[in-house]
Amino acid sequence: MKMKKFTGTRSYFLLCIAMLGLGTTAFGQVKKTNASTIIYKNPTAPVDARVKDLLKRMTLEEKVGQLCTLLGWEMYDKKGDSVGVSETFKAVMAKRHIGSFWATLRADPWTKKTLVTGLSPKQAAMATNAMQKYMMENTRLGIPLLLAEECPHGHMAIGTTVFSTSIGQASTWDPALIQEMAGAIAKEARVQGAHIGYGPVLDLVREPRWSRLEETYGEDPYLISQMGIAMVKGFQGTGIGSGSNVISTLKHFTAYGSPEGGHNGGIALTGLRDLYSSYLPPFQAAIKAGALSIMASYNSIDGVPCSSNSFLLKDVLVKQWGFRGFSVSDLGGIPGVRSTHKVAATMEEAAALAINAGLDADLGGEAYGEALIKAFNNKKVTMATIDTAVAHVLRLKFTMGLFEHPYVDPAVAEKTVATAANAALSKRVATASIVLMKNENGLLPLKKTIKNLAVIGPNADNIYNQLGDYTAPQPAEKIVTVLEGIKAKVSPDTKVTYVKGCAIRDTAHANISEAVAAAQQADAVVIVLGGSSARDFETTFQSTGAAEVKASEVAVSDMESGEGYDRVSLDLMGLQSNLLQSIAATGKPVILVLIEGRPLNINWAAQHIPAIVNAWYPGQEGGHAVADVLFGDYNPAGRLPVSIPKSVGQLPVYYNYKSAARHDYVEMDAKPLYSFGHGLSYSTFEYKDLQSNVQATGSNLKVTVSFKLKNTSTVAGDEVAQLYLRDDASSVVTAVKQLKKFQRVHLAAGEEKTITFELFADDLRLLNTAMKWVVEPGTFSLMVGASSEDIRLNGKFEVKQEIVCKY
The missing domain is CATH 3.40.50.1700 (Glycoside hydrolase family 3 C-terminal domain)
Known part of the structure; x- marks a missing residue:
């Protein structure tokens, strides 16, 4: 059949598109065509069916490409006000079929992107659209990209809102405020075309000489957990397909924040019980809150690098916690299995160790490329293992709706990023911190x-x-x-x-x-x-x-x-x-x-x-x-x-140390200069009438703790009421005190409120000598006050029977 030529007209373009069945709407949905009869292209098909169908159609090289996240800031070309894909991007796609990029919109001295050479929010949306358009129209299967960005205290891109760093966020002791902040960060990133926000950082830090303390929420697993939950809920909202939310990538899994000697990425000295009791709870809480991605840390634990640790990545993360998202290395983490930890002689061995251990994606893409293909060909990695990892990545692309909505609207990005409301929110977080x-x-x-x-x-x-x-x-x-x-x-x-x-x-x-x-x-x-x-x-x-x-x-x-x-x-x-x-x-x-x-x-x-x-x-x-x-x-x-130490010679000086003979030094006492939870106000507050009530039925336990809090000054203000707990006698050594609940309470001058906290079995449990989570019978000491050292009320309650807890 001959077609009449409409050269130079929009009609000819539309006719060609219609005949090819490849139409798209501006900034979003890929039009439904007869291609929707292909399962993976059918938006009404179940996600798992779409994943399975697409996997069948992919070559080994295309699968491996989906597991690589390359550095993204060289993937666009900016010429004046126009932005398009770079030749580097085209070459990478032709050779490696990459499925994800990281830091495409990042600007800083490392990337050499400045206020002049970097992208405005509108240009950022144009850049990500160009990348997605290339994927949808110029690749065999039309698989959209996942674009990850750094988002710990604002999207790390030009023109976005800059919030307090994480240690300041934790100082607010206000999870609701932090969730609101995270929602604003997510929206600013998403409208520019990002899909993944790196954060929150859930490293429990016991070593302030370490360079990255500012990125953490401090030294307490419960406070970190609450902040992490808030960030995950703010990032991911009610669903990652909303167009305003991003996938949350938890960092760094795990025990990264207390390295030997304070060396970044250094060895973590921790036993299995302390790992479960102190370092893992924030990650478990964030995953329970719905986090869909997690990043392996650079360090090793007991001789096993976290990037190739099947106990962490399979046993804990998947089997024990039921995680269904995808895991990713830190940048260069898999090559580090060879170069830093020296537990692999070649990149091929490092790639095999990591993917067999359950690490899905390679940030940097140096290991999961030719080395992974070689490992497969040499029968060190099975196709089933590769398919499992690829499925984890594809599942989120389908869930996010990227096959139908790969684009964003540059006009929306221009008016949504760095609003006056977000600046005001930045101030609220800063003052609260x-x-x-x-x-x-x-x-x-x-x-x-x-x-x-x-x-x-x-x-x-x-x-x-x-x-x-x-x-x-x-x-x-x-x-x-x-x-x-x-x-x-x-x-x-x-x-x-x-x-x-x-x-x-x-x-x-x-x-x-x-x-x-x-x-x-x-x-x-x-x-x-x-x-x-x-x-x-x-x-x-x-x-x-x-x-x-x-x-x-x-x-x-x-x-x-x-x-x-x-x-x-x-x-x-x-x-x-x-x-x-x-x-x-x-x-x-x-x-x-x-x-x-x-x-x-x-x-x-x-x-x-x-x-x-x-x-x-x-x-x-x-x-x-x-x-x-x-x-x-x-x-x-x-x-x-x-806690703020008096000297590095005191370290570690965190408040919730295990019961032990901790005594003063020759030169000074062993106490910190300022303790965890410390902070003053222009108001004064009185605590009184502590009461507790234990209700135990079978395996169910609830302890209700209440007290009265009064502003005894003439100035309205907030008080952060803190509840600490100690297991008075236990089968294994436990902390001298452990934060279990807190509440930031606003009180007018002279106002009094009754504060009520509820404790459950998981708040009282320990990991016994048989490595089982239980609440042991016995007495528990209650401590309520204004900091870990400023305890105003003391009490006790008793649990009369052992309760076995689910992990």
Whole structure:
């Protein structure tokens, strides 16, 4: 049959599309055609049937391609305002049939994507659309991509909202607020074409010298669990096919946050019981909440790398927890089985070890390529094993509706990302996270009418030092520093004098004398010190993205925290201590504000500085948040999610240590400077009338704990009521106290509320000598208070019979 030629007209294009049965609608649904009779293309067919049908049609090379997640930022070309796929992308697809990309929209010094060379939200949507269009129209089977992005405290892309880092999020002790934040992050990422958000980081951290503490929720498994649940629910919403939600990838599985010597990716020293009791519960809780992806960590446990650990990836994750999502390595994690851990002699062996252990996908794609194909051909890996892994990936692509809706709308991305509402939410998270650690003689809040105020320090007016690691480039006008926040807060008649004083690390360029002169002329001084995770273009990076730290750096950046920046001490670096002591010597009232990614040594400050505020890395609205607290427009209620040590010689110093002979040292006591859960308020609170009631029927157990909480001040405020538990006598050694419940409660001046917590068998259980989860009969001590050390109420209750718990 001859076709009339309509060259150059839209009619000809549409006619061709209609005859080929390949029509698509703009920004979304692939049109239903007679191709829908093919099961995997039929949106009404069950997901498992679609997966099975597609697997039958795939070659070995296409299957292996689905298991590879390559670095994505070289896969697009930007020319002016237009964006399309790069030649690199086309070559990769022709050769490797890749199914996923990571960090396509990422911008930072490592990727060399700047505010100029990177993508705006609208351009990002155009880039991901171009990639998906190529997959749908230029590949044999038309399998859409899964695009993963870093999303720990905002989508790590240009133009998105920057929130407080995770350690600050945990300091809110407000899971509902964090779930709201996670929902906003997910939507900003999804409308640009992302499908997976890396986060939350559920590493339990007992080693503050480790560089990545800022990415965690601290030292307590229960608090981490609650924050993790909130993030998963915020990311994934009521369904990943909503168009506004992303798949949550839990990091890092497991025992990654307490490495020997503080070395990032180092050996984890933990026994099986402690692994189950301390490190695994946050992951189990997040998976129970619906998390659909999980990332294996770089470290080894008891001689077995987590990237090839079948006990973790099969026995625990799948058999015990019923996980039905997909697992992925960390970047270069599978090659590390060979190069770092040396338990494989070749890449082929490393690939076989990992996939046979149950690790589905390879982030970086170095191992699950030719090496995996070679392993299959040499009968080290079966097709059934490969099919299982591929099915885990495809199932989520179908569930997310990507075969029918592969595209996003650039116009929606442009108006949805970085809204005023999300900026306001960033401020809410930041203010809720701020911890008032000391407030001697009620120095805070300051009066807005103060006549002369000195603002001093390296972190007072540095936007990147305020934002933390995993942050994209930012226009200066978007970020509110502490100096800017203070200037916006005080009276127009207030004179604000700013002097940097010194850098975070550099000792060659300082103006301490000028800072002292400014302090001498002031009525009060706000000094902003701490650390930095701000990367720069002079830093060199490992293939994993971790920074290369050189002991003999000539040009010294501020960066002393963030991935790859492990510390040997926790002292304030550079001349910061000199600056602080010089300012204090003026005799003026001094408020220390800490902007930092890990607990730093503030022993001298705790003795000599009347007011100390910890803001961690508070995000883009951090300056407004800090100012709100300093001047009393926000009553602080943040609580520490990690203990602050007096010395690295005390480490580990976490509060919930196992019952043991922990005694003082020759030089100092064994207690932390500030304990887990600590935080002050401008209000005062009274706890009273603790009551408990035990109800036990068969295998069911419920302990109801109640008490009265009253705001005894004239200032409305939040209190974080915390309930700790101790098993008084047990068959195995348990913690001296363990957080079991908490609630952030707002009380008006003089207001009183009854707070009720319910404990169940899972809250009281232990792993006995037979490695069975049980609640043993006996007494339990109740401790209720304002921190792990500030216990206001004590009580006991008794469980009279053993209860066997389901795992």
